[in-house]
Amino acid sequence: MRVRKFAFAVLAACAALTLSACQDDGSGTAQGAPAAAPTTATGASPGGGPASGGQASTGPASGAPGKGGTSPTAAPTGPAGGGQSTKCKTSDLTITAADRTITGDAENTVVVELKNHSGKDCTLSGYAGVDLKTSAGTLSAKRSGEPVVTGVVKTGKSTYFGISYPANTSGGSGVRITGLVVTPPDETHPVTLPWPGAGSLPVTDGSGSPVKIGPMGSAGQGE
Template structure:
């Protein structure tokens, strides 16, 4: 007996209801299963720009970021304190003032051009005159003395490391200074205290007038490190 259109519609509605109640994957007209629900669930919480979320504290490369591992950009330097420790890691004693001979470097092109108003450098040689090796590194204390003025120089912002001086070895450090063409103030002597020492050495200042900036925040005259 032919099935009426009304009975066909009722049968289709009953079949659809049964699929929904049993939560089974009913076949589509092309034979594939309907997986849109699982696809939708797998995308919850994912950004819509195609990237994947990384756990907090991870850069996505598999290595956890360490906030304490920040490094200084190349070419930059920090101002190290005077009297930096030397000789502790290797057991080599540090160089004491009595172990060293200090003198201005004056030969060849070591002499600064005091006829120019541009910054100049003057080197001070550090010679190990002792019979044993010693380590030195850091900023010496340095005063320019002239009349009643005793100017303690600022320290250059520059990296340094301790170095070992065998008996008879030399190293040096630099004084950067601004000449004073009008000759208002000329240092008479320089007082040098090696790093970590309290005993000083006084040298005669061999060059001309220096622009006095003892009250400046960023003076053009300062001392560099040994090592």
């Protein structure tokens, strides 16, 4: 009986010694416990470069600004300078007028040519200003009301518009025409030309101008 009690006491002492050896040694970390895992991002080495065989490091993407840099500017997609022609000025144009009356027509016709000699393309849109110098004073033409279309007049090329007016069939002298004044659209500088058409207009009752004009491009060279 005493032998059994002694053996039990020896076993208990050994167990106590073993447990003491496994306890915290004061360092705060249990012996044999695994250390905390490092906080390095997945796929990147501690030095910041890509891990061998892993994913690339998370630096700036291609085209994105780097440290201290700026974003690249996208190249313009439209044509340089907007690709638009400037408006034709009076100084860009050689302006002439010619009689284009066709026998049998109810009205007489003068066609005005505007030729671009500027060395660059320009645009003409709308109605010109047209005044006839007459023995009774200045007579301003009325617009025909035809639709306006913007047209590019290439350098060395021309555009045309027509002036229509009634023939003087009264048998009298009528109103004598002495000159033609043309001002291109959106311009303030006129050009004075010799009048190429019939020499006179019939006398009217003053209810309105008998002279009408079309917009730019409304007449052709042969009209």
